[in-house]
Amino acid sequence: MKENSWRFAEGAEKLFPQGDPMASFVSPVPVKRNSVREVWKSGGYFFKFDRRPRHGFGKEFRRACALAARGVPVVRHLACGTTERGACLVTAALPGSVTVEESIRGRAPGEKFLAAAVDFLRLLERAKIVHRDLHPGNVLYVEENNAFFLVDVRDAFPARWFDGFLFSRLPFPRFLCDLSENLSDACVCGLLRRMDVPDPQGFFFAEIRRKAGFVRREWPRRREQIFAGYPKFTRREGDVLFVRNAGPAELEHAETLPADENVFAMAFYLDLLRIPHRRVFCYDLSKKTVSVERAGEAAPDPGRVGELVRRARLAGVPTEPGNWGTDCGGLVKLSVWKGIES
Numbered sequence: 001m002k003e004n005s006w007r008f009a010e011g012a013e014k015l016f017p018q019g020d021p022m023a024s025f026v027s028p029v030p031v032k033r034n035s036v037r038e039v040w041k042s043g044g045y046f047f048k049f050d051r052r053p054r055h056g057f058g059k060e061f062r063r064a065c066a067l068a069a070r071g072v073p074v075v076r077h078l079a080c081g082t083t084e085r086g087a088c089l090v091t092a093a094l095p096g097s098v099t100v101e102e103s104i105r106g107r108a109p110g111e112k113f114l115a116a117a118v119d120f121l122r123l124l125e126r127a128k129i130v131h132r133d134l135h136p137g138n139v140l141y142v143e144e145n146n147a148f149f150l151v152d153v154r155d156a157f158p159a160r161w162f163d164g165f166l167f168s169r170l171p172f173p174r175f176l177c178d179l180s181e182n183l184s185d186a187c188v189c190g191l192l193r194r195m196d197v198p199d200p201q202g203f204f205f206a207e208i209r210r211k212a213g214f215v216r217r218e219w220p221r222r223r224e225q226i227f228a229g230y231p232k233f234t235r236r237e238g239d240v241l242f243v244r245n246a247g248p249a250e251l252e253h254a255e256t257l258p259a260d261e262n263v264f265a266m267a268f269y270l271d272l273l274r275i276p277h278r279r280v281f282c283y284d285l286s287k288k289t290v291s292v293e294r295a296g297e298a299a300p301d302p303g304r305v306g307e308l309v310r311r312a313r314l315a316g317v318p319t320e321p322g323n324w325g326t327d328c329g330g331l332v333k334l335s336v337w338k339g340i341e342s
Contacts, residue, residue: 006081007058009065013079021045021079021090032231041093045078048089056080057089063157067150070127070158073120074150075140091151096144099151100136100179102245103143106279106329108182112146117179118194120148121172125195131156134171136178173197177207181274182331185307205314208273212315215272226268227261233268239286246281253328254281254291263290266337273315276308277334278327295335296326304332 006013006021017023025047028040040047048057057080064077076092100117103109109117120139124131132155140149150156159167176191189200197203215222222233229236234244241264257263267280278293305324312319318338325335 006079007061008079009061009077012076015078021047021081021088022083034231044093046091046093048091049083049085049087051086056082056087060154061089064153066158067127067129067153067156070129072124072127072129072150072158073148074153077153094140094142094149097140097142097149100139100141100148103141104136104179104182105245106182106327106331108331109179113141114179114187114191116146116148117176118191121175121195125169125172128159128167129156130159130166130168131171134175136175139175169195173203174207177204177211178274180204181276184304208311208314212273212317215269216316219269222268222272223265226265240282240284242282243280250279250281251291253294255294256289256291258288259283259290260288261285263337267292270317270334270337273317275312275315275317275334276331277337278325293327293333296328296330298326298330300324300326300332308332308334 006019008019013019024045025040025042028042028047031039031041031046033039036050036052038049040049050057061077061080064074067074068076075094077089078092079088079090081088103113131150133152134156138150138152140151141147142149173192173195176195177188179191180188185201185204188204192200192203226233227241229241231244235242261283264280264283267277270277271279278295281291281293283290305321308324309319309321312334319334319336323334323336324332327333
């Protein structure tokens with residue numbers, strides 16, 4: 001595909017003046033960026049650029065169109081092409097949407113949300129969607145109509161007759177396990193039962209161990225990215241390293257504690273394992289302090305503490321029941337971190 005040439009979804013070309021999406025790339029706002037990729041929001045569109053030679057978005061674009069044709073809720077992929085900035089993919093912004101990861105952060109999702117999540121996963125299962133990277137960060141949620149949408153489809157496609165052997169339903173119950181941070185074991189097992197998992201508790205506990213093993217293998221690379229200010233995890237402002245989503249609203253009510261970098265790193269480790277903890281907002285490298293959620297005064301529920309201690313032990317995280325307290329919203333969270341033990 002030659003430079004400044006485009007491929008459009010059906011009916012999308014008329015959205016852009018002279019058929020050039022870059023004409024709508026006006027006053028863009030950065031969303032995220034790394035050494036080869038960057039994402040910008042401009043008006044009602046997202047522009048994703050890739051600067052690697054010979055790398056395009058053709059496959060991702062075709063897969064999104066194929067998913068939509070099969071009735072799968074997916075963010076509308078409007079165009080792909082090449083520009084002076086590199087390969088480009090243009091998608092429509094979905095008003096009122098946030099990632100599932102953001103929508104459940106710090107709260108227990110309600111039954112309405114959970115029922116819609118199960119329905120969404122069952123739709124993917126019925127449509128025989130192969131998805132190799134299904135997690136709460138790759139699905140958008142619109143609260144207004146209680147609906148879910150796939151947003152990153154590089155690793156998602158409808159299984160055809162000759163590659164049906166690639167289809168696995170495992171990503172769908174695993175997605176439900178990823179919602180478990182502020183849910184009881186009984187609630188998680190109930191969701192898995194709705195997905196026809198024969199041994200819900202056994203599946204859930206095995207998933208905790210599986211994910212913990214994966215995170216431990218990945219951790220040296222992830223930790224390096226975290227302390228380097230990699231935009232997916234953190235941003236650095238002088239001597240202060242902020243968690244990517246932390247802002248003035250969080251810091252205004254934060255508690256500052258003296259701590260070494262292990263406390264900051266441990267919070268990310270627990271986050272990846274979906275083990276609830278007092279969230280860290282930033283780490284001051286020069287002062288050796290971290291800013292964290294304030295602790296609540298309510299006594300934690302003993303039954304809930306027992307569940308979370310068991311999950312932590314399944315994941316290989318050393319902890320004692322006395323280390324669990326509440327945050328200001330009353331949710332039970334791990335309040336002491338001693339660093340990651342090998």
